[in-house]
Amino acid sequence: MTAAGPGRVYDALVVGVGTAGLVTALRLAKQGADVLVTAKGVGATHLTSGTVDVLGYTPERVVNPAAALPDFVRDHPEHPYARAGLQAVGDALDWIKLQLPDGALVGSLEANFLLPTAVGVPKPSALAPETMAPGDLRNGGRFTIVGLAGLKDFYPAYLADNLSRARLGQEDNGRVEARAVTISPPTGGVADVTPMGWARRFEDTEFRKTVIAELEPSLDGGAVGFPAVLGLDSARTVWQELNDALGVPVFEIPTLPPSVPGNRMARALRAALTRAGGRVVMGGRVIGVRGAGERLEEVVVDAAARPKTYRARDYVLATGGFASRGLEMDSYGMVREAAFDLPVTGMPPNAEARWADEYLAAHPAARVGIGVDDELRPLDSGHGVVYENVRVAGAALAGAEPWREKSGEGISLATGLRAAELILERRGG
Amino acid sequence: MVEAEVLVIGGGATGAGVARDAAMRGFSTVLVDRDDLAMGTTGRFHGLLHSGGRYAVKDPPSAAECMEENRALRRIAADAIEDTGGLFVSTPWDDPAYPDLFHSGCIEAGIPVEILSTAEILRREPRLNPRISGGFAVPDGAIDAWKTVWGCALSAKEYGATILNYHRITAVHRSDGVVTGATAVNAISGEEVAISAGFVVNASGVWAGDVANLAGCEGVTVLPGKGIMIAMSHRLVHTVVNRCKKPADGDILVPIRTVSVIGTTDTEADGPDDVAIPQDEIQLLLEEGEKLVPGFRRARALRVWAGSRPLVKDDKADDADTREMSRAFALIDHKERDGVEHFLTITGGKFTTFRKMAEVTVDRMCEHLGTARSCTTAEEALPDSGHHRFYWLGARLARREETLNDDQLICECELISRRRLESAMEQRHTQNLDDIRRTLRLAMGPCQGGFCIYRATGILHSVERLDYSAANSALLRFLQERWKGVRPILYGDQLRQARLDDWIFQGLLDVEHLT
Ligand SMILES: Cc1cc2nc3c(=O)[nH]c(=O)nc-3n(C[C@H](O)[C@H](O)[C@H](O)COP(=O)(O)OP(=O)(O)OC[C@H]3O[C@@H](n4cnc5c(N)ncnc54)[C@H](O)[C@@H]3O)c2cc1C
Numbered sequence A: 001m002t003a004a005g006p007g008r009v010y011d012a013l014v015v016g017v018g019t020a021g022l023v024t025a026l027r028l029a030k031q032g033a034d035v036l037v038t039a040k041g042v043g044a045t046h047l048t049s050g051t052v053d054v055l056g057y058t059p060e061r062v063v064n065p066a067a068a069l070p071d072f073v074r075d076h077p078e079h080p081y082a083r084a085g086l087q088a089v090g091d092a093l094d095w096i097k098l099q100l101p102d103g104a105l106v107g108s109l110e111a112n113f114l115l116p117t118a119v120g121v122p123k124p125s126a127l128a129p130e131t132m133a134p135g136d137l138r139n140g141g142r143f144t145i146v147g148l149a150g151l152k153d154f155y156p157a158y159l160a161d162n163l164s165r166a167r168l169g170q171e172d173n174g175r176v177e178a179r180a181v182t183i184s185p186p187t188g189g190v191a192d193v194t195p196m197g198w199a200r201r202f203e204d205t206e207f208r209k210t211v212i213a214e215l216e217p218s219l220d221g222g223a224v225g226f227p228a229v230l231g232l233d234s235a236r237t238v239w240q241e242l243n244d245a246l247g248v249p250v251f252e253i254p255t256l257p258p259s260v261p262g263n264r265m266a267r268a269l270r271a272a273l274t275r276a277g278g279r280v281v282m283g284g285r286v287i288g289v290r291g292a293g294e295r296l297e298e299v300v301v302d303a304a305a306r307p308k309t310y311r312a313r314d315y316v317l318a319t320g321g322f323a324s325r326g327l328e329m330d331s332y333g334m335v336r337e338a339a340f341d342l343p344v345t346g347m348p349p350n351a352e353a354r355w356a357d358e359y360l361a362a363h364p365a366a367r368v369g370i371g372v373d374d375e376l377r378p379l380d381s382g383h384g385v386v387y388e389n390v391r392v393a394g395a396a397l398a399g400a401e402p403w404r405e406k407s408g409e410g411i412s413l414a415t416g417l418r419a420a421e422l423i424l425e426r427r428g429g
Numbered sequence B: 001m002v003e004a005e006v007l008v009i010g011g012g013a014t015g016a017g018v019a020r021d022a023a024m025r026g027f028s029t030v031l032v033d034r035d036d037l038a039m040g041t042t043g044r045f046h047g048l049l050h051s052g053g054r055y056a057v058k059d060p061p062s063a064a065e066c067m068e069e070n071r072a073l074r075r076i077a078a079d080a081i082e083d084t085g086g087l088f089v090s091t092p093w094d095d096p097a098y099p100d101l102f103h104s105g106c107i108e109a110g111i112p113v114e115i116l117s118t119a120e121i122l123r124r125e126p127r128l129n130p131r132i133s134g135g136f137a138v139p140d141g142a143i144d145a146w147k148t149v150w151g152c153a154l155s156a157k158e159y160g161a162t163i164l165n166y167h168r169i170t171a172v173h174r175s176d177g178v179v180t181g182a183t184a185v186n187a188i189s190g191e192e193v194a195i196s197a198g199f200v201v202n203a204s205g206v207w208a209g210d211v212a213n214l215a216g217c218e219g220v221t222v223l224p225g226k227g228i229m230i231a232m233s234h235r236l237v238h239t240v241v242n243r244c245k246k247p248a249d250g251d252i253l254v255p256i257r258t259v260s261v262i263g264t265t266d267t268e269a270d271g272p273d274d275v276a277i278p279q280d281e282i283q284l285l286l287e288e289g290e291k292l293v294p295g296f297r298r299a300r301a302l303r304v305w306a307g308s309r310p311l312v313k314d315d316k317a318d319d320a321d322t323r324e325m326s327r328a329f330a331l332i333d334h335k336e337r338d339g340v341e342h343f344l345t346i347t348g349g350k351f352t353t354f355r356k357m358a359e360v361t362v363d364r365m366c367e368h369l370g371t372a373r374s375c376t377t378a379e380e381a382l383p384d385s386g387h388h389r390f391y392w393l394g395a396r397l398a399r400r401e402e403t404l405n406d407d408q409l410i411c412e413c414e415l416i417s418r419r420r421l422e423s424a425m426e427q428r429h430t431q432n433l434d435d436i437r438r439t440l441r442l443a444m445g446p447c448q449g450g451f452c453i454y455r456a457t458g459i460l461h462s463v464e465r466l467d468y469s470a471a472n473s474a475l476l477r478f479l480q481e482r483w484k485g486v487r488p489i490l491y492g493d494q495l496r497q498a499r500l501d502d503w504i505f506q507g508l509l510d511v512e513h514l515t
C-alpha cells in the first residue's frame, strides 16, 4: 500500500498499542471495521503487573469496586470513569475476559482480590491471571515465597516479612503466615538472568523438574508463591504442572518491569487483533495532523523512511501519559499532547504549586491530561469539542491518578472499549 | 565517655581535614558530625577542583592558594579526582575585555594557562556554542567530596582517631575560661555522650556561629550564601567549562562521572538549614546553560540541590588578628577574640583549600599547646590514593567486565554489582540507603533508583538482618530523599522517568501501604 493510498479511507485509525489502543482496535475490528493502528513503540502493558486494577483505594481500600464506583465518580466528575460512564467499566471487564485465552483473567468487578506485591503489600485488583489468583490474601493462609538465586528483581525474605504483618482490615478474616525459601536452579553459569530469561527456562520440562526437586523438601503444605516468571506462551501449562507436582496451590507475584505477565497480556491482545483483521504499523510516530473545522482529516506518520499520510473517518488517540510520551512537558513547564496537539488541561500555572513536598502525597499536577466530553471527544479550554471524530482513551485522559487509585488497566479497558462503542453507535450499529 | 586531646566539630571537608592533620601530628583526635560525614556544604558543592582561574582577576591571592592546593590534592587524593582539565571560554554575552585580564591574572597567580583558538576548543568540546570566540586551558579538575572526606576520615582513623558520625554537639564545656570538651547526642539512639578534650576545633561551616555560641563565644555571624546546582544526564562536556568573565551565576559546567553539573547561584539563605530550590534560579541556570551548550534545555535534568557557603561577618574582631593567610577563609582564635582558651573556629574557604585550612588551624593549635609538630598532609596520600592514579570514568565498566558472569548488576546506571553493594553495606553497617547512595553513587544515574532501590532494599534487609519496618522505612525515606532532588526539575525526560517510577513504586508495588 502506498502513502495516503489512492484515496483509501480507513473506518478508524487508532494511535497507540497500549491496552487502550489495542482494546479499541480489537472491538472495532471484530465488528468488521477497517482498522489501522499506528504506534511509535510498545505500550505500558509490557511493564504492568498483569492484573487489571479498577479501583483499589478511594483512599480507603476498596473491597467491592462495583459498589464504590458510584460515589467515586460523583466525587470526581472529571475522572475518566465519569466520562466513560459506569456501565462501560463492567462491560469492559466482561468483554476482555472473553477475548483472551481461558484463565488469562479471572475475577469480577464485585470483589477485589488482595494480591501480594513484590514488597509484600496486599494490593486490591479486580481481575488477575489465574496464575496469580491463589495468592489472594483475603482469607489469610500459609504461604511459602520462593526466590531464585539468579533473579535480582525479587526478594522473598523481605516480601514474606511484610506479608506476615500485612493489615487486612476488618472485612478479612484469617492471619497470613509467610516464610521465604531461595532455590538455585541451574542457570548455565549466568549470574543475572532476566525475568524473560527465567520464563523461557520455566517452559522447559527438564528445568521444571530441577525446580520441583529442589523445592519439595522445604514445603509445609502452604501455598507457594513464585516471582511472575512461570513461562510466557505456555504459562497455563507450566503453572498447572507445578500445581500438580508440588501438590499445593502455586501462584505468581508480579515484580519489576519488564513484566512477564504484562507481555503475555500484550501478546494475547495483539494476536486477537491480528485474527480479527486489524493492521498494526509499529514505529509509526504521529508527527502531525490536518483538520478541517470540527473534523480531523488526516494524520501524518513518521514511518520507516518518509512521512506517510493516513486518512480515516474516526480517530482514537490512545498514546498514554507522560510515561509513554503521549504527554510531554518542556523546561518552561508547557505541556503538550504529542500526536494531535490537543489542548491539555489540569496543569497548575504556578511551577511551585505543581508538586507536593511529600512524594507519596496527592500532587496538583498529577491529573494533567486531555479533557473530554461524555463521548470521549477532546475539549478545549472553553469546553468546546475540538474534533468531533476524535476520541481519547487510556492514560492520556485527564482527571485520574491511576497509580495511586490503582485504576490503570481499568481506565484503559473501560475508555478503550467505550471509544469503540461510541464509534460503532454513531455508525448506526 | 570519650576522651581525646582534640575534638573536631563538623565532618565536612574542613573538619575531616583537621582531624586527619591532628591525628597525623600525633594528637589523639575525635571527629564528630551531627549527620553522616560530608552532608553539609561539602556534600552539596559543585565538584570543581579549582585551578584558581575563577579568582585570577578578582582575588589573586585566593587564586594562587587554589593552584597550590590543586597540586597538593592531586598528589594525595588521586582516586577522588578526575583530571578533566578546565576551559575558560568567551561567549557572545561575555565582556570582551576580560580574557586579557584573565590571562595576566593566571600568570601572576602561577596558574599554568594555555591560549586556545576557537577551532581547538570546539575540537575538544564539540557541543559548545560555535559562537564562542577563543579561550584558555587551565588545570581545573573534578573532585568527589565523599571519597575525599571519607579518605581523610579513614586516614585519621589509621592514625588512631575516632569518628562519631550521627552525633550532634549540644553543649561545649568550659572551665575557668578553658574549653574542656562537649556533649554529643547520638542522632539515632538519642543517647548522650560526654566528650572530654583538651582542645576543641569548631569546623562546622555555616553552623559555626551556633557552635561558637555553645562555647559562649557570641557574635560570630556566618551568613549562608546559598547556591543551586543541576546535574544533567550524560557528559555534555568532558572538560570543566567556565565562562571567561567576571564570576557570576550559572557560568560553570563540571563533568562528574556520568553526568554534567551546572552551577551555581548565590542568594542569602533563610538560615543554615535552608536548602529550598527557587524555580527562578532553575530557569536562570537553564538559560545560562543554553548559552554554553545549545540544546541544553532539551537535555535531561537529573537532580537539583542547594548548598550554602559560609561567609563570615565578624564585627567584634578586626581582620588583622583573626584572619589568617587569605581573606578566603577565617580562622577565629577565641583566646584573642573572647578570652576563651583552647578553642578555634575555622570556616569559610573552599573545598579545594580544605587541606591548607586544616594545616593553618592545627599549626595555631600547636602554638597554643606549646608544641612544634610539622604537617605532612600535603605529601602522604589518602588510603585509596596510594597508587597516584586519577579516577577514570571507564574504571567501573572495566571492573564490571571482569565479573560479568559471576556477579549481578544491581544499579545498571552506575554499574554497581551485588558484591560491591553488599560489602559497602557491611562496611557502613547502616540502616540508611542514602548512606549507601553517597558511598557508591547508587541510584544517582539516569533512572534515579527506579530499579535499584527496590533491589537495594531487599539486599539491605538480608545483609543487615533488618526487620520489616526498618527495611520499609529505608525504602520510603530514600524515595522521599530522591523526590526532593527531582521535584523542582520535573520536565522532559525526567518527568517521564518520574512517572514510570510512580507506576513502579505505587502502581505496581503499592509502597504507600507498607506498614
Ligand atoms: C511499570 C508499570 C506498572 C504498572 N502496573 C499496573 C498494575 O499493576 N495494574 C494496572 O492496572 N495498571 C498498571 N499499569 C498501568 C497501565 O499499564 C497503564 O495505565 C495502561 O496500560 C495505559 O495504557 P494506554 O494504552 O493508555 O497507554 P500506553 O500503554 O502508555 O500506550 C501508549 C501507546 O502510544 C504510543 N504513542 C505515544 N505517543 C505516540 C505518537 N506520537 N505517535 C504514535 N504512537 C505514540 C506508544 O508508543 C504506546 O504504544 C502500570 C504501568 C507501568 C508503566
Ligand SMILES: Cc1cc2nc3c(=O)[nH]c(=O)nc-3n(C[C@H](O)[C@H](O)[C@H](O)COP(=O)(O)OP(=O)(O)OC[C@H]3O[C@@H](n4cnc5c(N)ncnc54)[C@H](O)[C@@H]3O)c2cc1C
Pocket (backbone or CB within 6 Å): B009, B010, B011, B012, B013, B014, B015, B032, B033, B034, B035, B036, B037, B038, B039, B040, B041, B042, B043, B044, B045, B046, B047, B048, B049, B050, B167, B168, B169, B170, B203, B204, B205, B206, B207, B211, B225, B226, B227, B228, B264, B265, B306, B307, B308, B309, B310, B347, B348, B349, B350, B351, B352, B353
Ligand atoms: C553552591 C556551592 C558550590 C561550591 N562549589 C565549590 C567547588 O566547586 N569547589 C570548591 O572548592 N568549593 C566549592 N564550594 C565551597 C565548599 O563547598 C565549601 O567551602 C566547603 O565544602 C565547606 O566545608 P566545611 O567542612 O567547612 O563545611 P560543611 O561541609 O558544611 O561541614 C560542616 C559540618 O558541621 C556539621 N555540624 C553542624 N553543626 C553541628 C553540631 N552541632 N554538631 C556536630 N556537627 C555539626 C554539619 O553537619 C556539617 O557536616 C561551594 C560551595 C557552595 C555553597
